Amino acid sequence: MKKVLLLICLVCGFTTVSAQEGGHVAPECTEWYSPQPPKVQPGDKPGNAPSDAIILFDGKNLDQWVSIQDGKKVPAKWEVKDGAMVVVPGTGTIQTKEYFGDCQLHIEFKTPKPAGPINKLQMKGNSGIFLQSIYEVQVLDGEDNPTYVNGMVGSIYKQSAPLANAFTGTEKWQVYDIYWKAPKFGTDGVMESPAMITVVLNGIVVQNNYILKGNTPYIGFPTYKPHGRLPLLLQDHGVTVAYRNIWIRNL
Numbered sequence: 001m002k003k004v005l006l007l008i009c010l011v012c013g014f015t016t017v018s019a020q021e022g023g024h025v026a027p028e029c030t031e032w033y034s035p036q037p038p039k040v041q042p043g044d045k046p047g048n049a050p051s052d053a054i055i056l057f058d059g060k061n062l063d064q065w066v067s068i069q070d071g072k073k074v075p076a077k078w079e080v081k082d083g084a085m086v087v088v089p090g091t092g093t094i095q096t097k098e099y100f101g102d103c104q105l106h107i108e109f110k111t112p113k114p115a116g117p118i119n120k121l122q123m124k125g126n127s128g129i130f131l132q133s134i135y136e137v138q139v140l141d142g143e144d145n146p147t148y149v150n151g152m153v154g155s156i157y158k159q160s161a162p163l164a165n166a167f168t169g170t171e172k173w174q175v176y177d178i179y180w181k182a183p184k185f186g187t188d189g190v191m192e193s194p195a196m197i198t199v200v201l202n203g204i205v206v207q208n209n210y211i212l213k214g215n216t217p218y219i220g221f222p223t224y225k226p227h228g229r230l231p232l233l234l235q236d237h238g239v240t241v242a243y244r245n246i247w248i249r250n251l
Contacts, residue, residue, distance in 0.1 A: 141153070
């Protein structure tokens with residue numbers, strides 16, 4: 001095998017020199033065979049978890065999640081009902097036990113029928129998906145619900161409006177597929193590369209490789225502070241939004 005590889009290298013080297021002199025590069029000079037990528041079995045139907053995914057919620061329990069109470073981790077206080085996890089208003093956000101960086105996230109959500117006239121605009125089906133606990137993809141009812149566009153469903157909150165409103169209706173399951181490139185920080189916290197995100201809502205790209213300007217605060221402007229891997233966080237915004245079929249892949 002070593003002799004074969006040496007021969008190929010010699011041939012490629014000779015051919016490259018010839019190419020520089022006006023010749024051609026042999027096809028094998030631009031081909032490689034290792035390392036082989038790992039085999040991953042896709043889900044048995046679209047939206048189902050592939051074989052290497054981490055299942056964060058399978059409709060049965062909240063074992064992968066915690067709440068923070070008085071600075072301590074306690075069992076998640078949301079409700080599991082009819083195969084979904086449902087926000088219990090006033091109990092606070094929940095976060096994963098595991099920490100993540102670059103990832104592929106699949107998550108489905110459903111906004112409830114408004115309970116009264118106060119449930120409109122930013123209170124109509126509001127929740128949020130926070131990558132690394134800091135960067136928010138907005139969850140909001142998008143049916144007959146005009147609001148600021150960088151705060152509507154599919155937005156990177158207060159930063160980037162979605163390319164389209166792909167929301168299909170109140171009390172209907174919506175599907176997010178999110179592809180996250182975490183920010184990278186080097187020596188002394190100096191940023192090496194900002195965060196980047198692609199968001200697909202119900203099969204439609206609503207954020208296309210958007211480069212984030214920083215975190216996603218409600219008041220003020222985005223900033224970056226150095227950090228590493230952090231939990232995924234789901235927001236309690238006082239509305240009984242439901243989630244299901246949550247899985248994630250480390251990238």
